[in-house]
Amino acid sequence: MPVTHLNSSFAPPECDGEVLSVNDLQFAYPDGHVALKGISFTLCQGDKVALVGPNGAGKSTLMLHLNGILNGHGMIDVAGKRLTRDNLPAIRAMVGLVFQNPDDQLFSPTVFEDVAFGPLHMGLSEPEVRARVDSALEAVRMSAYRDRLSHHLSVGEKKRIAIATVLSMNPSLLVLDEPSAGLDPRARRTLIHLLRDLPITMLVSTHDMKLVEELFPRTIVMDEGQIVADGPTCDILEDEALLSAHGLEKP
Amino acid sequence: MPVTHLNSSFAPPECDGEVLSVNDLQFAYPDGHVALKGISFTLCQGDKVALVGPNGAGKSTLMLHLNGILNGHGMIDVAGKRLTRDNLPAIRAMVGLVFQNPDDQLFSPTVFEDVAFGPLHMGLSEPEVRARVDSALEAVRMSAYRDRLSHHLSVGEKKRIAIATVLSMNPSLLVLDEPSAGLDPRARRTLIHLLRDLPITMLVSTHDMKLVEELFPRTIVMDEGQIVADGPTCDILEDEALLSAHGLEKP
Amino acid sequence: MLYAPTPLHIPDGFLNLIVSLICWAITIVTLGFAISKTNKALGEKQIPLMGVMAAFIFAAQMINFPVAGGTSGHMLGGALAAIVLGPWAGMLVMTAVIAVQALLFQDGGLLVMGANILNMGLVTAAIGYGLYRSVIGQSKGVKLGMIGFAAWLSVMAGALLTSLQLWLSGTSQLEIVIPAMMGVHALIGIGEALITVFAVGFIMQTRPDLLGEGSESAKASRNWVYVGGIVALLVVLISPFASGDPDGLERVAIDMGFIGTGLDAPYEIIPDYTVPFLGETALSTIVAGVIGAIVVGAIIVLVGRGMKAKS
Amino acid sequence: MHFDAFDRYHEKESILHRLDPRVKVVVTVLFIVSNALLPDGAWLAFALAWMFVLASNLLSKLGLGYTFKRSIIALPFALIAITVLFSIPGNPLTTFRLFVWDFTITDAGLLRFVSILIRAWLSVQMAILLVAVTRFPDLVHALEHLRVPAILTTIIAFLYRYLFVLTDEVFRLLRARQARSAAAPGSRSGGGVVWRAKVAGNMAGQLFLRSYERSDRIYNAMVARGYVGHLYTLNPHEMKSGDYYATAFAIAAIFLMQVLGRL
Numbered sequence A, B: 001m002p003v004t005h006l007n008s009s010f011a012p013p014e015c016d017g018e019v020l021s022v023n024d025l026q027f028a029y030p031d032g033h034v035a036l037k038g039i040s041f042t043l044c045q046g047d048k049v050a051l052v053g054p055n056g057a058g059k060s061t062l063m064l065h066l067n068g069i070l071n072g073h074g075m076i077d078v079a080g081k082r083l084t085r086d087n088l089p090a091i092r093a094m095v096g097l098v099f100q101n102p103d104d105q106l107f108s109p110t111v112f113e114d115v116a117f118g119p120l121h122m123g124l125s126e127p128e129v130r131a132r133v134d135s136a137l138e139a140v141r142m143s144a145y146r147d148r149l150s151h152h153l154s155v156g157e158k159k160r161i162a163i164a165t166v167l168s169m170n171p172s173l174l175v176l177d178e179p180s181a182g183l184d185p186r187a188r189r190t191l192i193h194l195l196r197d198l199p200i201t202m203l204v205s206t207h208d209m210k211l212v213e214e215l216f217p218r219t220i221v222m223d224e225g226q227i228v229a230d231g232p233t234c235d236i237l238e239d240e241a242l243l244s245a246h247g248l249e250k251p
Numbered sequence C: 001m002l003y004a005p006t007p008l009h010i011p012d013g014f015l016n017l018i019v020s021l022i023c024w025a026i027t028i029v030t031l032g033f034a035i036s037k038t039n040k041a042l043g044e045k046q047i048p049l050m051g052v053m054a055a056f057i058f059a060a061q062m063i064n065f066p067v068a069g070g071t072s073g074h075m076l077g078g079a080l081a082a083i084v085l086g087p088w089a090g091m092l093v094m095t096a097v098i099a100v101q102a103l104l105f106q107d108g109g110l111l112v113m114g115a116n117i118l119n120m121g122l123v124t125a126a127i128g129y130g131l132y133r134s135v136i137g138q139s140k141g142v143k144l145g146m147i148g149f150a151a152w153l154s155v156m157a158g159a160l161l162t163s164l165q166l167w168l169s170g171t172s173q174l175e176i177v178i179p180a181m182m183g184v185h186a187l188i189g190i191g192e193a194l195i196t197v198f199a200v201g202f203i204m205q206t207r208p209d210l211l212g213e214g215s216e217s218a219k220a221s222r223n224w225v226y227v228g229g230i231v232a233l234l235v236v237l238i239s240p241f242a243s244g245d246p247d248g249l250e251r252v253a254i255d256m257g258f259i260g261t262g263l264d265a266p267y268e269i270i271p272d273y274t275v276p277f278l279g280e281t282a283l284s285t286i287v288a289g290v291i292g293a294i295v296v297g298a299i300i301v302l303v304g305r306g307m308k309a310k311s
Numbered sequence D: 001m002h003f004d005a006f007d008r009y010h011e012k013e014s015i016l017h018r019l020d021p022r023v024k025v026v027v028t029v030l031f032i033v034s035n036a037l038l039p040d041g042a043w044l045a046f047a048l049a050w051m052f053v054l055a056s057n058l059l060s061k062l063g064l065g066y067t068f069k070r071s072i073i074a075l076p077f078a079l080i081a082i083t084v085l086f087s088i089p090g091n092p093l094t095t096f097r098l099f100v101w102d103f104t105i106t107d108a109g110l111l112r113f114v115s116i117l118i119r120a121w122l123s124v125q126m127a128i129l130l131v132a133v134t135r136f137p138d139l140v141h142a143l144e145h146l147r148v149p150a151i152l153t154t155i156i157a158f159l160y161r162y163l164f165v166l167t168d169e170v171f172r173l174l175r176a177r178q179a180r181s182a183a184a185p186g187s188r189s190g191g192g193v194v195w196r197a198k199v200a201g202n203m204a205g206q207l208f209l210r211s212y213e214r215s216d217r218i219y220n221a222m223v224a225r226g227y228v229g230h231l232y233t234l235n236p237h238e239m240k241s242g243d244y245y246a247t248a249f250a251i252a253a254i255f256l257m258q259v260l261g262r263l
C-alpha cells in the first residue's frame, strides 16, 4: 500500500496559465493490471516538474496518456483543450513525448528525416518543415548532425536528437521519460544544461535523484498508480519517511 | 589525449594470492580502432575493485578479454593459469562475466534454464547442476523465482538473476559491467548489499561514482584504452583534476 | 565470419535472362497479392511491426550453434516468419531481408533477385504456414513436430527450386546439381527445423497470444493448408526422382506440362545463351535497328533534359 | 558496443557520390541486364564492360582496384557451375580420373564456364560500387521514385535502421553464451547437438519477443508525432543536368557493349 502524505499537498504560489491539468485519471492494462488509480495534478506555464517513484509505479503509463496513446477514464486538458478523439492531432502537436530509449524514438534512417517526421505529419509546407528542423537541431546544438545516419550516433547524441524530434513540433509541453538513463557523467551534464536552457514547460520522470535536486523546483512522487506527494523539491527531499516508504533516496 | 597521473600509482598493502594478472594487454577491433593500448594490473584474492572512465574508454573491451571472448596481445593469468586457447573452457569456469544489460545475459525462457546453462555446459551431473542452481539463486535471494519466465521480471530482478547465472559456475572472479544502470534507488540499494555480501573477488565497471565510493576500496581509472590511475578510492575521488580530465565527477 | 552467405543466394550471372525474368514475374505477381492482402487486412500498426520483424529475421540468421567439426547450423527464417506473422506479411518481410542482403552485401544478385525471393521467401513461407495451419488445434507436441517438418521441407523446396533454375539456365547439370544441393540442404534443413521448433516453442511458452491462432477465416486457412500440402508433395515426389534418375525427372516434368516436350536438352530453351531474335535473319536485323533507334532516342531525350535542368 | 561493420558506404567527394541515386540504380541494373544478354565468349564486350567498371572505380575516387578486391564474394558459387565444364558437348580438351569416374572437359564447356564467371564477376563489381557510393537511405529513396511499392520500401528502411540495433543485440546474446561456455576440470564441455540447437532456438525466440515489443514502442513513438497510417517524406533528390548526361552516356556505353558482343 502506498502511504499518502496529505500534509505535503501543495498550492503553487502563482500560475499564469495552466498548460496541463489531469483530473482523476484511471487506467487498467488489458491484462487487468490497474496501473493508474485516480491521478490529479496541474502544470503551469514554465513549470519544470520531476516525476519520481519506484519501478512499476505507473510513471510511463501516465506519460503515455498525456498525448493520447493510451486512454483511460478521467479528464486531461492541455492548454485549455480537452483531450478527446477529435482533437487528438492538435493535442499531439502540443505535447512532445520523449521515450526512455532513443532507439525506439529514432526510427528513420537519417537524423533529418526523423526530426522532420512530426512537422511533415502536421501537414506543414516544405520550407516550414525545413525551418522547423533547423531550429530544433539548433536548440539541442546538433545542427552539424542533420545528414548523419541515426545508428552511428552515441547514446548521448541520440538522446539529444530524440528531444529535437519533438521540439520540431513546437510543443507547449515536453514530457521526458528517464532522459538521463545510461549516460556517462559528461553526457549527463550536457543534458542537464540543455534541459535547464529550454524555455518550455516540462514533466520529467527519472530515477536520478541528483538530477531532481539540481533541475526541478517541484516534484511529484508516484507509487502503485497514485500520487503520494506533490510539492517543492526541497521539502520532499527532506522527508526521509516519505522517501524510504517509496523506495527513493536522498541524493 | 588521456592525462596519465603517475603519482597515483598504488602498491596494494598485502596480497594473499593473485586472482588476476593482466600484463601489457593491447587490442584493436577489426575495423582498426585501437581500444586497448597496453593495460597492466593485478587483482588479489578478495579485492573489490571499481573500473571507471568515460564512454568509449575501453572498459567493456577489457572485460571481454578476461574470459577470452576477445583476444588481444599480452598476457592474462587467472589464478595462476595462463589464458590460452587450450584452457579457455577452464578459464571461463573461473571468470564470471555479467553484462551491463541483463537482457543480454538471459536468453532462456525460464530462470531455471538460464541459471543452469553454465553448469550444464560444464558437463556436470544433473544433481550437481540442481544443487548449483539452488545455491546461486539462494545467494541472490531469488529462490522463489526458479520457475518464472525471465521475460516478465523487472529490471532489478533480471539483474540479480544475471548475477546468479554466473554464480552457479562457482567463479573465482566476478566481472560486472555497469551493474547499477537503469535500477531504481531501491533496487540499486539491494544490489549494493548483495555485492557487499558476496565473498568473491570482483572487478566492476560503472558510471555511478556514488556506488564506487560506497563499495570499492580500490579504483582503476581508464581513458582512451589506457589505465590513467589506479589507487585507493578515497585518493582518486579527491583528485579533482584527474576526475574532470576524464569526464568523471565527484559523487 | 559475421555474416555467412548461404548457398541459396544466387549471384548475378548464374541464371540467364529468361529464367530470371520468369522468376521475377512469378515473384511480382505473388508480392502484388501479398501487398493488397496486407494493406487490406492490417492496421497502421503493421508497418513498424513488419519493419522490425524484417530486422529480426536478418539478425536471427546470425544466431548459430556449433554442430560438429567446426561447422555450425543457423536458419533462413522463412517458415518462422510466416508462422508468427502470417503468410503474406511473412513473404513481404522475407522479401525485404533478401533485398537488403543483395543490395547491401551483394549476397545474391539484383537481376536474379526475383528468383532468390521466390526460392527463399515465397515458397518457404507458403510451406511453413500451410503445414502449420494443418495442425491448428492439435496438441503442442504435434504442432511443434509439424513445424519442424515444415521448416525442413521449406529449405528443401528452396534448394530444389534453385537447382531447377540453374539447370534451366544451362549453368549446372541436373544429375549433379540436384543431389548436391538437396544433400547439403537436407542437413542445413535440420538446423533450420531445430531452431524454428525451439523458437516457436519459446514463444508458445512466453507469449502464446502472439501466435494468433484464431485470426484467419476457416476458408483462407484451408486454402493455405492445400498450398502447403501440394508444394510439400511436389518436393517429396520430385527430389528422389531427380537425385536417383535424372531421366525420371524429365519424364515427370514433361508429364506435368512443366516444360514443352521434345527438347533434347532442356537448357537449350534458350540455345547458346543468346536471345533468339538476334539470329542471322532479316527480321533480327530490323529488330536490332529498332532497338538501336530507341536507344539513340533515349540518349537524345536525356541530353535534352540535362540541358534544361539547372545544374 | 557498436556494430557498424555492415555499412558499405564509403564517404568520399566524387562525381559518382554526387550523382542522383536513381541514375546509379538504373545504370547498375542496365549494366547487369546487359551482362546477362551478352553471348558466351563475347570477349570484346566483356573487355569493354570491364573498362566501364574500371572507369567507374576511378571516377568514384575509391581506387582502381576497389571493387576487384571485394568481388571474390561471388566466387564460391562458381562450384555450382563447374558441371558445365563436362556436360556441354564439344571437342574434348583433357580427361582426368577421379575415383571411379572419368571427366572430360570440352572446349564448349570451358567457354561457357569462363563466360558465366566473367558475367557474375562484372555484375557483382557494379553492385559493390553502387552501395559504396550511395548512402543506403538514398538508395531506398531511389527505389521509391522508381515505383517500388511504398510498403516494401518502408519495411526496407525500418530493416536498415533496426538491423544495427538488433544485430548488436544478437552479438551480445552470442557473447553471453560464449562467456558461460565453460568446462569443469576434467570434463568435456558442451551438451548434445539438440541441446545446443535448443539454446540457439531460445535465443531466436527471445530476440523475437524483444523485437515485437520494440515495434510496439516504435509505433507509440510514431503515433506521438502524428502518424495515422500514412508516411510522408520530403523528396531530397532532384535530377540535375549532369545526371541526365551521365545516364545518356552510360546507356550509349552499354549499347556499344551489346553491339560489340554480337559482331
Ligand SMILES: Nc1ncnc2c1ncn2[C@@H]1O[C@H](COP(=O)(O)OP(=O)(O)OP(=O)(O)O)[C@@H](O)[C@H]1O
Binding pocket: A029, A030, A031, A033, A034, A035, A053, A054, A055, A056, A057, A058, A059, A060, A061, A062, B184
Ligand atoms: N503493456 C502492459 N501490459 C500490462 N501491464 C503493464 C504493461 N506495461 C506496464 N504494465 C504494468 O503497469 C505498471 C506500471 O508500469 P509503468 O511502465 O508505467 O511503470 P514506471 O513507473 O514507468 O516504472 P519504471 O520506473 O520501471 O519505468 C507496472 O506494474 C507494469 O508491470
Ligand SMILES: Nc1ncnc2c1ncn2[C@@H]1O[C@H](COP(=O)(O)OP(=O)(O)OP(=O)(O)O)[C@@H](O)[C@H]1O
Binding pocket: A184, B029, B030, B031, B033, B034, B035, B053, B054, B055, B056, B057, B058, B059, B060, B061, B062, D001, D002, D003
Ligand atoms: N565491435 C566494435 N568494433 C569497433 N570498435 C568498437 C567495437 N566495440 C567497441 N568499439 C570501440 O572501442 C572503444 C572502447 O569501447 P568500449 O565498449 O570498451 O568502451 P566502454 O569504456 O565500455 O564505454 P561505455 O562506458 O560506453 O560502456 C570505443 O571507442 C568503441 O567505439
Ligand SMILES: [Mg+2]
Binding pocket: A059, A060, A061, A177
Ligand atoms: Mg517507465
Ligand SMILES: [Mg+2]
Binding pocket: B059, B060, B061, B177, D001
Ligand atoms: Mg561498456
